[in-house]
Amino acid sequence: MPIERYIFLSITLFCIGIAGVLIRRNAIIVFMCIELMLNAVNLLLVAFSKMHYLKGSAANATAGIDGQLFVFFIMVVAAAEVSVGLAIIVMMYRNVHSVDINFLNRLKH
Amino acid sequence: MNGTDILFYFLSALAIGSAVLVVISKNPVYSVLWLIVTFFAISGHYILMNAQFLGIVNLIVYAGAIMVLFLFVVMLMNLNADSEPQKNKWIMLAGTVAGGCLLLVLVAALKNAEVKGMGLEMKTGNIGLINDLGKALFTDYVVPFEISSILFLSAMVGAVVIGKK
Numbered sequence: 630m631p632i633e634r635y636i637f638l639s640i641t642l643f644c645i646g647i648a649g650v651l652i653r654r655n656a657i658i659v660f661m662c663i664e665l666m667l668n669a670v671n672l673l674l675v676a677f678s679k680m681h682y683l684k685g686s687a688a689n690a691t692a693g694i695d696g697q698l699f700v701f702f703i704m705v706v707a708a709a710e711v712s713v714g715l716a717i718i719v720m721m722y723r724n725v726h727s728v729d730i731n732f733l734n735r736l737k738h
Numbered sequence: 739m740n741g742t743d744i745l746f747y748f749l750s751a752l753a754i755g756s757a758v759l760v761v762i763s764k765n766p767v768y769s770v771l772w773l774i775v776t777f778f779a780i781s782g783h784y785i786l787m788n789a790q791f792l793g794i795v796n797l798i799v800y801a802g803a804i805m806v807l808f809l810f811v812v813m814l815m816n817l818n819a820d821s822e823p824q825k826n827k828w829i830m831l832a833g834t835v836a837g838g839c840l841l842l843v844l845v846a847a848l849k850n851a852e853v854k855g856m857g858l859e860m861k862t863g864n865i866g867l868i869n870d871l872g873k874a875l876f877t878d879y880v881v882p883f884e885i886s887s888i889l890f891l892s893a894m895v896g897a898v899v900i901g902k903k
Contacts, residue, residue: 630743630857630860631854632854632856632857633849634750635858636848636851640845641841642753642754644844645754645837648761648833648837648838649760651829651832651836652761652829652834657766657808657811657815658760658761661769661773662760664800664804665760665773665776668776668777671792672780672784675783675784675787675789675866677853677858678865679789679860679865680853680857682859682863682865683859684856686863691870694865694870695874697791697871698874698875698879701791701795701871702886704799704800705886705890707800708799708890709893711808712894712897713896715807716897716901718811719811719814719901720901720903728817
């Protein structure tokens with residue numbers, strides 16, 4: 630399997646996430662699109678780790694394992710990020726009674 | 739075209755199609771459900787690349803825990819299709835065009851990248867299994883692992899403090 634296929638798949642998923650962040654006005658959907666972008670990057674990291682393993686496994690039996698551990702740590706950080714982010718969104722909903730990001734521009738004034 | 743190729747194209751089409759549906763669904767609950775389908779497809783890719791540990795962790799952490807949290811918050815706020823009333827067609831068009839332009843630029847830039855034509859190992863290999871990953875995690879990466887526990891503690895405290903007000 631050539632690596633380009635995974636590169637293009639990850640780019641496509643990432644750009645769908647970017648378009649979602651730009652299009653949608655709902656803060657929760659914007660947050661979900663950020664998760665989608667994180668997952669696109671995770672997929673590419675795993676694909677590159679397997680590519681590196683195929684290239685360097687003769688010299689080093691665990692070549693490319695760092696990529697998969699990075700993905701593991703990205704998942705850890707994403708879980709912490711989601712818990713705090715959703716708490717912030719719930720707090721904003723209680724204050725403003727809306728999750729529309731057009732209304733959440735208080736810092737501008 | 740062998741079985742691996744067919745599985746790859748099926749999972750890619752599933753991932754991209756459900757990712758598009760996440761963005762265009764009117765109802766936030768449907769968006770959450772389509773995002774779960776996307777995560778299942780990405781887990782399928784991990785298992786296809788024999789990264790079994792990450793495939794299962796992706797299912798448990800993302801599709802299991804994080805998306806249940808999203809679904810819980812969406813249902814708690816009672817959001818429905820008309821909670822996003824103003825539909826500015828120009829903003830939607832501009833967002834789509836901007837995303838498409840980024841896609842075009844990235845594909846054009848990476849089309850002839852240095853790694854072009856390099857293979858990657860599917861369905862075999864030991865580095866994705868829990869044996870090697872656990873050894874590396876608890877020897878070379880033990881300090882980041884411990885720091886991530888502090889991160890989780892602070893995230894938990896932060897979520898409780900923010901939610902309590």
